[in-house]
Amino acid sequence: MQDNAVPDDESKSLVEIEKQVVSLFADGVRVAGLPRSIGEIYGLLFISREPLSLDDLVKRLGISKGSASQGLKFLRTLGAFREVAGPDARRTYFEADIKLKKLVGGFIREQLRPHLDSGKDRIKVLETEVMKEGDAAQQAFYEERVKKLERWLKQAKLLMPLVQRVLGE
Amino acid sequence: MQDNAVPDDESKSLVEIEKQVVSLFADGVRVAGLPRSIGEIYGLLFISREPLSLDDLVKRLGISKGSASQGLKFLRTLGAFREVAGPDARRTYFEADIKLKKLVGGFIREQLRPHLDSGKDRIKVLETEVMKEGDAAQQAFYEERVKKLERWLKQAKLLMPLVQRVLGE
DNA sequence: CATCGAGTTCAAAAAAAATTGAACTATAGG
């Protein structure tokens, strides 16, 4: 038997505060349209003093290895954690990066920008469609609306560096 | 027969530019975690010179009456359109409000604020959990993280009026 | 250089979200 007075720390399930933080992040990321498991993973890293391995995440959150791996893959693109050394030299250990600016910056770069860029292209196509339908008045109306869309897009682009600046320490 | 040289305008399907705008908004709203149909409805209102009735939306977008009604219900909370008189006195006609500030303002008020408010409550609960787990060092760590969450929330709240101000005409 | 196991991938399954449509409510017109 190996069950001593000191229980096996890493595999024990979440304590209350961990549960609540995990759940807070799980709900939080949904506002940004991200899956629950991604919030759970980041949440647990956020509230863990020691870095965690993929296997720790699987065991403690009760999610599959696949989910954990994919979640980390996504969080990696945001730059949401660092990879550090840990107890087991074979494993990679993850430690949350807790700079809001970095998280939001990653989200803007990886999720928002691509959408805005494709939006720009699609509005460009719209410009060529304006003149193909209706009479002059109708076309004038279409043109005005397409211009409005362009202005919206420009404002959205303007907003992003501003947001990042406000969140900067 | 009632099929004259002039086709029945209101029931005809979408012309190319309408299709593209509808699809652009359908994809666009997904970034905000909203269902496709809401983007389609707003998109069609946005690109329509004449106000449209619920029935127009159903016919021209090929969606169900239920979807159209629910979509309008949601868009109404944002203040995304006006209700105006139209050809048929029995029906309500809808006309897009195309002020970005108003749309974003509605979204912040109806979607973001409630989340932030509930987040605030949950963080308050966290504060009482901090002292219940682990040794002094662990508790100090938890406390630091909970404070970090509070700061994040404060920054998010600070950001919203700023965003609205930048989008104001 | 064969084995072990950490981590990835992706088709299938499960879960969640959106849409439908039929029953319902409300209101205007006869």
Next chain:
DNA sequence: CCTATAGTTCAATTTTTTTTGAACTCGATG
């Protein structure tokens, strides 16, 4: 009042998204 129809509601269905888990890759280790 009665009827017709615009619009709402919500349980059932469909669609989409997320999660799982087993097969796989890759690199370290004996």
